[in-house]
Amino acid sequence: MSESDALASAATGMRVQAATLDVIAYNLANSATAGFRPRHAAFTLSNEEARSLFNTSSAQGPLRRTEVPTDLALSGQGYFAVATADGVRYTRDGRFCVDPHGHLSDAQGNPVLGALGPARFPNRARIDDQGRIFAGGKLVDRLRIVTFEKPCSDGQDGLFVAPPGCVPQRAQAHVQAGYLEDSSVDAVAEMAALIAAERAYEANEKSAARTDESLRRLVTDVPVIR
Amino acid sequence: MNRTLCVAAAGMATQQAVLDSIAANLANVDVPGYRVSRTDFAALIGPDARVLAPELRLAHRLFTQGRLDLTNDPHDLAIDGAGFFIVVTPSGGRAYTRAGNFSADATGRLRLPGGAALEGVRLPAGTATFTVDERGKVLAQVAGRSGDVGAGRIPLANFANPSGLELRPDGFFYQTAAAGRLQSFSAGAPLAKIKQRYLERANVTVVAAMMAVLAAQRAYEANAKVVQAADEMLRLANNLERT
Numbered sequence: 001m002s003e004s005d006a007l008a009s010a011a012t013g014m015r016v017q018a019a020t021l022d023v024i025a026y027n028l029a030n031s032a033t034a035g036f037r038p039r040h041a042a043f044t045l046s047n048e049e050a051r052s053l054f055n056t057s058s059a060q061g062p063l064r065r066t067e068v069p070t071d072l073a074l075s076g077q078g079y080f081a082v083a084t085a086d087g088v089r090y091t092r093d094g095r096f097c098v099d100p101h102g103h104l105s106d107a108q109g110n111p112v113l114g115a116l117g118p119a120r121f122p123n124r125a126r127i128d129d130q131g132r133i134f135a136g137g138k139l140v141d142r143l144r145i146v147t148f149e150k151p152c153s154d155g156q157d158g159l160f161v162a163p164p165g166c167v168p169q170r171a172q173a174h175v176q177a178g179y180l181e182d183s184s185v186d187a188v189a190e191m192a193a194l195i196a197a198e199r200a201y202e203a204n205e206k207s208a209a210r211t212d213e214s215l216r217r218l219v220t221d222v223p224v225i226r
Numbered sequence: 227m228n229r230t231l232c233v234a235a236a237g238m239a240t241q242q243a244v245l246d247s248i249a250a251n252l253a254n255v256d257v258p259g260y261r262v263s264r265t266d267f268a269a270l271i272g273p274d275a276r277v278l279a280p281e282l283r284l285a286h287r288l289f290t291q292g293r294l295d296l297t298n299d300p301h302d303l304a305i306d307g308a309g310f311f312i313v314v315t316p317s318g319g320r321a322y323t324r325a326g327n328f329s330a331d332a333t334g335r336l337r338l339p340g341g342a343a344l345e346g347v348r349l350p351a352g353t354a355t356f357t358v359d360e361r362g363k364v365l366a367q368v369a370g371r372s373g374d375v376g377a378g379r380i381p382l383a384n385f386a387n388p389s390g391l392e393l394r395p396d397g398f399f400y401q402t403a404a405a406g407r408l409q410s411f412s413a414g415a416p417l418a419k420i421k422q423r424y425l426e427r428a429n430v431t432v433v434a435a436m437m438a439v440l441a442a443q444r445a446y447e448a449n450a451k452v453v454q455a456a457d458e459m460l461r462l463a464n465n466l467e468r469t
Contacts, residue, residue, distance in 0.1 A: 018227050018459060022273075025230045025452045029237025029271040032244065032445045036270065066266065067290060095267060097286070098387040100406035107267060107286075108278070123386065123409065124308070158270040158278050180266060187448055198455045205462040212466070 006211040013204035016043050016050050020197040027185045035093030036183040056154060061184030063176060069126060070096045073179040078171025079160060081113040081144040082106050089159035090152055092181055108157060114141035127177040147171035230456045232275035237449035240269045244442045251430045259325030260428035261287045265438045289388045292429035294421060300355055301328045304426040307418025309382035313342040321398035322383060326425055340396060347378040358422040382417050384409045
């Protein structure tokens with residue numbers, strides 16, 4: 001491997017570690033956001049070119065009791081469906097509230113979808129573990145909780161977009177009313193990854209410095225020996 | 227690397243906002259009828275450091291039941307269940323509150339310390355004592371008259387979305403479009419029980435607030451560590467070119 005190759009490799013390595021730190025920063029910044037799923041970066045090297053792949057983790061976050069009837073958590077795979085201006089989006093964030101028309105809406109104000117359009121949530125209604133909404137003993141609506149064969153991709157505003165060509169299917173996830181799913185970011189793992197990225201960056205920097213040193217020798221010492 | 231710094235800074239700002247709202251909750255722990263603001267409505271930070279805050283128009287207050295304390299003062303009223311007392315503020319507006327530390331004035335109105343009068347009640351002149359039943363019916367015992375004298379009924383109100391109510395600096399909730407339709411409740415289908423001689427405390431749980439402080443502090447620290455790491459890596463990059 002020539003010296004310039006070594007320099008390029010070290011630079012690529014530093015770039016990869018910087019991108020890793022970027023993902024760690026994103027995860028740690030959201031370590032207290034309900035329903036948040038951390039991302040993990042994977043890199044493949046081909047022809048000195050680093051290609052990054054971001055995988056959103058599907059690990060279940062811990063459930064925390066809030067005792068608010070409109071706080072919902074999903075245990076198991078699945079998503080709530082919300083209607084946005086750009087179409088149907090999916091989320092695990094169950095911080096819902098009731099809008100002036102008596103429909104459930106998410107924290108951003110998007111309506112949460114039930115069986116037929118926005119889910120109705122009359123006064124003093126309750127939600128069972130199947131996502132059915134009961135008011136005064138009568139079934140009012142059923143939340144649309146779906147899953148896909150392939151993992152969802154990240155869309156705008158922290159909501160997930162259905163993978164292309166996949167039809168949403170009814171999910172088996174249980175709905176826990178009065179609970180919230182906390183962020184599933186593992187702070188310990190992220191801090192360990194942070195240290196690893198920092199040291200790997202340093203190692204690449206050292207290797208670049210060594211290459212620089214041997215290039216300097218080549219330029220200054222070799223003509224002298226002659 | 228710059229983006230890393232921006233994301234971490236946004237994360238720190240979010241935790242700072244969470245701490246601010248915990249501080250506001252703890253400061254009001256002794257205010258009767260105070261409704262806690264939710265600290266789990268932290269913003270989502272986008273990968274490009276965009277802050278996607280939950281809709282701030284709604285303050286995301288929690289309308290759970292606060293603790294009921296027996297005070298033995300007949301003027302103290304508490305709501306056991308959902309709903310609000312309807313009061314007329316000194317400026318003449320209609321407002322809603324859970325506070326029940328009333329006292330009677332010379333005209334027989336029940337007023338809160340700020341001067342807002344409870345709707346629906348006027349005690350007759352010479353009232354010695356009065357009782358309020360669970361449904362809000364007020365009966366006064368007047369000196370010189372035998373038997374109870376009706377002194378009105380305390381109405382309660384509720385909204386489709388109480389979180390949409392606007393909390394003004396005077397401590398009262400005001401109706402907004404986001405709160406939805408006002409639902410008044412008649413004596414036949416009561417919304418909640420009214421308890422006389424009780425006061426409802428703020429629904430702040432001190433232990434939960436302290437736990438939230440710890441969590442926010444540690445999350446802030448984690449973001450600070452990211453800033454440190456990014457800084458260190460930038461330093462290393464600058465060291466590449468030696469003079």
